[in-house]
Amino acid sequence: MYSTPFSPAEARSARARVGLSTAQVAQAMTACGAPVRPELVEAWEYGSQFPTEPQLFALADVLWCPPTVLMGVEPRTLAEHRMARQLSVERLSQVIGMDPGHYRAAEAAQQWTGDYRQTKALVDALGLSLRKLIGVMGRNEELAGHLRTAIDGRWKSHVGPVATITTLNKTRVSDALRAMHAEFAEFSERYMGHVMARNDDSRLKQVAAERAAYLRRLVDHFWELIGDAGEAPPFHTVPTH
Structure with missing residues (x-):
């Protein structure tokens, strides 16, 4: 079972900032519908016990701080x-x-x-x-794998898998993969052009470096081509209770 992240040190600091005793915190949480005893609040602050999600939310309200402060982590999951x-x-x-x-x-x-x-x-x-x-959701590597194969092969066969991973419209995914396939093909053409022209190694190394940099940014570049559809939607308030 997933355990609620919680930082005892941050909880102590947050309570000190608002100037409440553990008894006052417990009283306020009880009034908010999350009844606790002062001893439990103290146990949280010393790390011997941890709050449940509803208790974490109520504690954040009472201490006038975002839940992330009490969680002690930047959200990852x-x-x-x-x-x-x-x-x-x-x-x-x-x-x-x-x-x-x-x-x-x-x-x-x-x-x-x-x-x-x-x-x-x-x-x-x-x-x-x-x-x-x-x-x-930890799917960037999976996405990158499809992009690497798509740009150097039959990109159309990867439209479906990429659309499934991203939930994007297949037309939008298709446009992005087509563009990336064409861009990557230019590296091969330029490289072979330098080889045929017997240019010096520095020119070949430059093209190879550009190709490597392009591959490192595949996922970022994909989202750049997707544009607004990959960006945050307008924020609106969602009732929490």
């Missing part, structure tokens, strides 16, 4: 991005129109299987871009 927005699994599932069990499984496996509409709703709710979501 889908679950952490959700918690950073103070969204429960049930609330986020409702927002994106997905069964909570299916969404919970996606978090646990770090594998997103939502359709285009659900994906758009997810990135909107979490304040992500589609591009960032692919990285959060």
